[in-house]
Every structure is written in structure tokens, then in C-alpha cells.
Amino acid sequence: xxxxxxxxCFRQTLRVYWEDTDAAGVVFYANYLKFFERAxxxxxxxxxxxxxxMLEDTGAMFVVAATTVxxxxxxxxxxxxxxxxxxxxxxxxxxxIEQQIRRSTTAHDGELLAESTIxxxxxxxxxxxxxxxxxxxxxxxx
Amino acid sequence: xxxxxxxxCFRQTLRVYWEDTDAAGVVFYANYLKFFERAxxxxxxxxxxxxxxMLEDTGAMFVVAATTVxxxxxxxxxxxxxxxxxxxxxxxxxxxIEQQIRRSTTAHDGELLAESTIxxxxxxxxxxxxxxxxxxxxxxxx
Amino acid sequence: xxxxxxxxCFRQTLRVYWEDTDAAGVVFYANYLKFFERAxxxxxxxxxxxxxxMLEDTGAMFVVAATTVxxxxxxxxxxxxxxxxxxxxxxxxxxxIEQQIRRSTTAHDGELLAESTIxxxxxxxxxxxxxxxxxxxxxxxx
Amino acid sequence: xxxxxxxxCFRQTLRVYWEDTDAAGVVFYANYLKFFERAxxxxxxxxxxxxxxMLEDTGAMFVVAATTVxxxxxxxxxxxxxxxxxxxxxxxxxxxIEQQIRRSTTAHDGELLAESTIxxxxxxxxxxxxxxxxxxxxxxxx
Numbered sequence: 001x002x003x004x005x006x007x008x009c010f011r012q013t014l015r016v017y018w019e020d021t022d023a024a025g026v027v028f029y030a031n032y033l034k035f036f037e038r039a040x041x042x043x044x045x046x047x048x049x050x051x052x053x054m055l056e057d058t059g060a061m062f063v064v065a066a067t068t069v070x071x072x073x074x075x076x077x078x079x080x081x082x083x084x085x086x087x088x089x090x091x092x093x094x095x096x097i098e099q100q101i102r103r104s105t106t107a108h109d110g111e112l113l114a115e116s117t118i119x120x121x122x123x124x125x126x127x128x129x130x131x132x133x134x135x136x137x138x139x140x141x142x
Numbered sequence: 143x144x145x146x147x148x149x150x151c152f153r154q155t156l157r158v159y160w161e162d163t164d165a166a167g168v169v170f171y172a173n174y175l176k177f178f179e180r181a182x183x184x185x186x187x188x189x190x191x192x193x194x195x196m197l198e199d200t201g202a203m204f205v206v207a208a209t210t211v212x213x214x215x216x217x218x219x220x221x222x223x224x225x226x227x228x229x230x231x232x233x234x235x236x237x238x239i240e241q242q243i244r245r246s247t248t249a250h251d252g253e254l255l256a257e258s259t260i261x262x263x264x265x266x267x268x269x270x271x272x273x274x275x276x277x278x279x280x281x282x283x284x
Numbered sequence: 285x286x287x288x289x290x291x292x293c294f295r296q297t298l299r300v301y302w303e304d305t306d307a308a309g310v311v312f313y314a315n316y317l318k319f320f321e322r323a324x325x326x327x328x329x330x331x332x333x334x335x336x337x338m339l340e341d342t343g344a345m346f347v348v349a350a351t352t353v354x355x356x357x358x359x360x361x362x363x364x365x366x367x368x369x370x371x372x373x374x375x376x377x378x379x380x381i382e383q384q385i386r387r388s389t390t391a392h393d394g395e396l397l398a399e400s401t402i403x404x405x406x407x408x409x410x411x412x413x414x415x416x417x418x419x420x421x422x423x424x425x426x
Numbered sequence: 427x428x429x430x431x432x433x434x435c436f437r438q439t440l441r442v443y444w445e446d447t448d449a450a451g452v453v454f455y456a457n458y459l460k461f462f463e464r465a466x467x468x469x470x471x472x473x474x475x476x477x478x479x480m481l482e483d484t485g486a487m488f489v490v491a492a493t494t495v496x497x498x499x500x501x502x503x504x505x506x507x508x509x510x511x512x513x514x515x516x517x518x519x520x521x522x523i524e525q526q527i528r529r530s531t532t533a534h535d536g537e538l539l540a541e542s543t544i545x546x547x548x549x550x551x552x553x554x555x556x557x558x559x560x561x562x563x564x565x566x567x568x
Contacts, residue, residue: 024345024347024409025410026412029317029347029348029351030314030315030317030318030321031314033313033314033317034314037314052307061308063308063313063355064313064355065354065355066352066353066354066355067313067351067352067353067355068350068351068352068353069350069351069352070349070350071347071348071349071350071351073412074347074412125308126309128310128357128358
């Protein structure tokens with residue numbers, strides 16, 4: 001479902017803490033969505049955009065419209081993980097993003113633990129009605 | 143710190159799911175605050191008050207100002223727990239609540255797993271400035 | 285992606301608390317995975333199986349292998365939600381489950397808020413190697 | 427309750443994401459316990475100890491026995507926070523830690539948002555029976 005990605009993409013490194021794990025001794029699968037989300041927030045920040053300011057300035061919010069996640073190998077307490085963000089397409093009011101989580105290594109690409117496709121929509125604060133992505137952000141994305 | 147409570151108090155029963163546990167095989171301690179909170183919300187609902195409606199009607203919100211929690215025994219996946227709520231005192235703009243979590247049993251009081259004292263304040267939405275508890279609620283509490 | 289489901293299915297009702305919401309004023313999308321998971325746990329329990337006991341008795345654990353979720357409408361604080369579980373197929377070592385979350389109403393089917401397809405695998409505790417679903421459970425599922 | 431701390435202490439900086447907030451538009455108070463916990467884990471790591479390895483090598487686990495938290499000002503989405511760790515005392519089987527969360531600033535100490543006293547115990551994996559802190563760690567702490 002997710003093609004091999006050769007182009008450069010944004011990468012955030014994060015640590016697994018107790019809060020992320022469950023009684024199976026590994027990261028609780030729902031928490032990978034949090035890891036994907038942190039990386040997307042840092043990717044937007046790296047482009048110059050903060051979501052709290054976007055909300056205050058324009059009344060626009062990004063919301064998650066759909067997620068597809070495949071869980072391949074478990075992550076454990078104290079693991080260091082690399083989370084990537086690759087923008088696949090950006091339309092007027094939505095974008096599609098591909099993300100991977102790998103065990104962080106210094107040498108080469110670490111083991112792939114999970115991969116996802118996330119569809120993001122842009123909506124009006126409060127009403128949640130679809131609206132265009134603020135033009136300044138859209139220009140940067142495209 | 144918490145005296146034995148003989149008076150009747152509100153009780154909610156809840157189940158431990160995977161999301162609540164951590165890699166130690168037991169409920170992650172921060173999640174007891176969620177269990178205490180669910181019981182307080184149901185206690186308010188049992189008195190006729192919903193917090194979302196209170197927020198929309200009066201602009202008032204309850205916020206947690208201070209918590210003291212003692213963790214005595216671990217709870218595990220699939221455990222059924224009883225969470226109690228005992229209002230100790232209610233002032234114009236705050237209240238003190240004592241809560242316990244016990245393993246649920248049909249026969250008698252189950253093992254005490256955790257106990258807490260929670261101080262709740264009332265604030266204005268948005269500004270978070272202290273304000274009086276809406277009078278209708280305060281009258282019911284007192 | 286998800287066909288209309290006409291056959292009877294398991295249903296759990298749950299309440300939205302503060303812990304479930306985010307700064308957008310609605311349920312944080314990752315938390316729908318928790319709601320889906322609670323309903324699957326109660327569905328298994330309704331069939332006579334507890335996962336903690338299954339783990340202790342057989343060393344087998346169910347793990348989530350893949351999730352596809354579509355988020356249609358937001359849920360809010362104090363909402364009462366119905367979460368359904370429909371087993372689509374059960375193989376020797378995995379099963380596919382379809383789930384929906386609707387706003388709970390007494391009259392008829394409430395608004396559809398989110399729907400998902402979840403692939404569950406069965407693995408050995410500790411090693412996470414795939415293994416057959418314990419036969420007693422598999423017989424009940426099939 | 428918490429004295430002014432003049433001695434040097436460990437400090438971790440972290441970011442507030444959507445997952446941390448609630449419908450009040452601020453960080454959900456239970457999540458401060460996660461922030462405190464992340465900082466304690468990084469503090470132990472800075473001393474050369476990883477909890478997963480400690481667990482595997484010695485069968486010992488640190489557990490939270492008691493928490494006292496005062497919530498002073500709210501943190502919001504995108505805020506950068508400094509979380510400190512100050513070891514107040516370390517006994518054979520437990521330790522007391524004081525922690526603060528401040529808004530991160532480059533110039534001077536940021537606004538104090540929350541402060542806590544955390545009592546940590548050392549227990550045997552599985553049984554949760556109290557036991558001595560592994561001697562290598564205890565020597566470093568004392």
C-alpha cells in the first residue's frame with residue numbers, strides 16, 4: 001500500500017517512555033498515532049507554521065480525516081525511534097501524508113516498525129466545516 | 143492523610159483495558175487520575191449537571207488545582223474497579239474531594255488500590271480566572 | 285471500503301470524558317482506537333474470554349496488525365457513544381473486524397462518527413511470533 | 427510545601443502536542459504526570475541507567491508510590507516546557523523527588539506552571555514486593 005520512498009523527507013527522533021507502553025511490554029498501538037502526529041507538528045514547525053498560531057490567526061485547523069496503519073514490529077521502553085513525514089499530495093483543502101517509524105540507528109536505516117498513510121483535512125474552528133488551507137501554508141506545501 | 147469515610151458516597155464501576163496498562167503489567171499510575179476524573183464527572187451528572195452544558199450556559203469550568211495520590215496496590219488488565227467520590231467541603235469557588243479506588247467485589251469492600259484528595263477550582267473559560275461556582279450547582283453541593 | 289452491515293453485531297455504550305478530548309474541543313482521533321479496543325475486549329468477554337486469563341493460560345496474545353479508520357464527524361465531551369464490533373472473518377492466526385462509532389440515541393441509529401477495519405493477529409507472549417488462536421476461542425469465533 | 431530549590435538539578439525540555447491537550451484548550455492535568463515521568467527517565471539515563479535494562483538485569487522496577495501536584499497555570503498547544511528533577515532523598519528502597527514545570531524561556535526562569543513531590547519505590551518485577559534499589563544505582567544517587 002505504501003511505496004518505497006526515495007525522496008528526502010522530514011525526520012523526528014523520539015524516545016519511548018512508560019506512558020507509551022502497555023501490559024504486553026511494548027508500545028500500545030494507538031500511541032503510534034501520537035508519534036506520527038508529533039512528527040507532523042514538527043514538520044509544520046520546520047516549515048515555519050505553528051498550529052496554535054494558525055488557529056488564532058485564521059480560524060483554520062488541520063484535522064485527521066483517515067488513517068491506515070500497518071504494525072510490523074513492536075517498539076519497547078527506552079527505544080529511540082525515528083518518525084518520518086513525506087507529503088504525497090496537497091490539495092486546496094486536504095493533504096495526504098506517508099509516515100514511517102523505525103528503530104533509530106546511527107549507521108543505516110533501522111528496522112521498520114510501523115507505516116501509515118494519513119489524510120489531513122482543513123476545517124473551520126468550532127463548526128468543523130471544510131475550508132481551504134491558509135494560502136501561505138498551501139504555497140509552502142506545493 | 144485520608145480519614146476513614148463512613149458516610150455514603152458516589153460510586154462508579156469501571157473496567158481496566160489495554161490502554162490503561164503499562165509495560166510493568168499493571169495500570170499506569172497517571173491513569174488513576176483519569177479514573178478519578180470519570181467518577182467525578184458521573185457524580186456531577188448524577189446530581190443533574192453536565193460540564194459541557196455548564197460551560198456553554200455559564201462560561202464556567204471546573205479545573206483541578208491540586209492532587210495528592212497514594213498508590214497502594216496495582217490494578218491489572220480486565221480488573222473491575224470501584225471508584226468513589228466524597229465531597230469533603232465546598233466553598234464559593236472551590237471544593238475538596240476525596241476519592242478511592244478498590245477492586246470491585248460483590249461481597250464486601252474490595253482491596254484499596256489508590257486514594258486521593260483532589261482540590262477543584264472554578265474558572266472562567268478562556269481566561270482561566272477564578273470565579274464562583276454557578277449558584278445552582280453550589281446550592282446542590284452544599 | 286466498509287460495506288453496510290446488516291447482520292447483528294456486538295454493541296458497547298461508553299461516555300466521552302475530559303481525558304478523551306483535545307484542544308479542538310472534540311475527541312482526539314487517536315482515542316477512537318481506544319474506544320474500538322474497549323468494545324472488542326467486551327465482545328470477547330461476552331463470548332466468555334478474558335485476555336489476561338488467555339495470556340496466563342495459553343501464552344497467547346491478540347495484537348493489532350493493521351487499522352484503517354475514517355473519521356466522519358467529531359464527538360464531544362459528555363457524548364454517549366455506541367461502539368459496534370462485527371467479526372468479518374476469522375482464520376487460524378488472525379481475524380478481521382469491522383467497527384463503527386455512532387452517537388447513542390434511544391430511537392434509531394445515531395449519526396455515524398467513525399468507522400474502521402481492524403486486523404488482529406495472535407502471537408506468543410514475549411517473542412511476538414505468530415501462532416494459532418487458542419482452539420477454544422477459534423471454535424467460538426467460527 | 428515545596429521549598430525553593432537553589433542547587434543544580436536535571437532539566438528536560440519538551441513540546442506540548444495535540445495529544446497532551448483537552449477540550450479546555452490546555453494541557454490535561456493528568457498529562458503533567460507523564461511530563462514529570464519523562465524527565466525522571468532522562469535524569470536516570472543521564473546518570474547511566476536505563477529502566478528496561480535494569481529490569482532485565484536485576485528484576486527491579488521503580489514504581490510511583492505517591493504524588494502531590496499543584497497546578498498553577500495552564501500550558502497550551504505548541505508551548506515549550508522545561509521539566510526539572512531534584513532528588514531530595516534516597517533511602518535503601520525509595521526516594522523522594524521534587525519536580526517543576528516551567529514555560530521555557532531563553533532569558534531567565536519561565537513561569538512556574540506546576541510543581542510536584544513524587545515518592546518512588548523499588549519493587550520486584552511481577553510480585554511488586556518492595557526491595558532495595560540496585561546498589562550500583564543507589565551509590566550513584568547517594
